[in-house]
Amino acid sequence: GAVVSQHPSWVICKSGTSVKIECRSLDFQATTMFWYRQFPKQSLMLMATSNEGSKATYEQGVEKDKFLINHASLTLSTLTVTSAHPEDSSFYICSARVVALEQFFGPGTRLTVL
Amino acid sequence: AQSVTQPDIHITVSEGASLELRCNYSYGATPYLFWYVQSPGQGLQLLLKYFSGDTLVQGIKGFEAEFKRSQSSFNLRKPSVHWSDAAEYFCAVSPGNAGNMLTFGGGTRLMVKP
Numbered sequence: 001g002a003v004v005s006q007h008p009s010w011v012i013c014k015s016g017t018s019v020k021i022e023c024r025s026l027d028f029q030a031t032t033m034f035w036y037r038q039f040p041k042q043s044l045m046l047m048a049t050s051n052e053g054s055k056a057t058y059e060q061g062v063e064k065d066k067f068l069i070n071h072a073s074l075t076l077s078t079l080t081v082t083s084a085h086p087e088d089s090s091f092y093i094c095s096a097r098v099v100a101l102e103q104f105f106g107p108g109t110r111l112t113v114l
Numbered sequence: 115a116q117s118v119t120q121p122d123i124h125i126t127v128s129e130g131a132s133l134e135l136r137c138n139y140s141y142g143a144t145p146y147l148f149w150y151v152q153s154p155g156q157g158l159q160l161l162l163k164y165f166s167g168d169t170l171v172q173g174i175k176g177f178e179a180e181f182k183r184s185q186s187s188f189n190l191r192k193p194s195v196h197w198s199d200a201a202e203y204f205c206a207v208s209p210g211n212a213g214n215m216l217t218f219g220g221g222t223r224l225m226v227k228p
Contacts, residue, residue: 034215043218093157103216107157
């Protein structure tokens with residue numbers, strides 16, 4: 001089956017620093033990747049849709065200058081949380097899809113900002 | 115806009131008992147429907163999906179779900195719950211293309227009593 005990986009799985013950083021999270025499709029090429037955010041004991045909220053070679057589409061209320069998304073290849077998308085603050089602490093999950101097929105989810109990255 | 119409601123935030127069942135998790139959706143047409151399971155600190159695993167055809171779909175780990183158009187529901191069932199089924203369960207809809215962005219319900223946390 002399709003496998004999506006995320007790195008790192010867990011990161012702790014100081015307030016004001018930037019953190020990069022990678023999302024890779026390991027055995028397929030993903031034309032589109034999605035980034036979700038999940039607060040403790042809550043559901044997943046879509047942050048942005050990332051298409052290879054083009055700018056990401058952000059959901060309403062998501063700051064594109066704070067959450068930088070780059071989809072440089074068909075197997076890699078990155079989410080950079082810039083100038084992270086404690087309120088950015090969350091579980092970030094990516095998913096990847098091939099055109100017209102379902103999404104495959106990564107294992108998630110837990111970000112803790114001190 | 116589409117929406118998904120999971121009326122039960124928490125459910126506790128005894129091991130070996132049957133289980134039904136409720137999911138109701140709001141959408142103008144028949145959406146694509148999914149059930150995912152999330153173990154603590156983990157990403158999402160697809161249990162089953164409905165695109166069209168037989169309204170009773172079988173999934174992994176002994177789960178099944180039934181699509182009822184008249185009730186706008188897609189309830190998840192399992193005849194005999196195992197302790198390892200304790201997790202968070204999410205119902206999700208996609209507007210007619212399996213690869214389109216997903217809208218998730220709020221989730222139902224399942225606890226299993228020995």
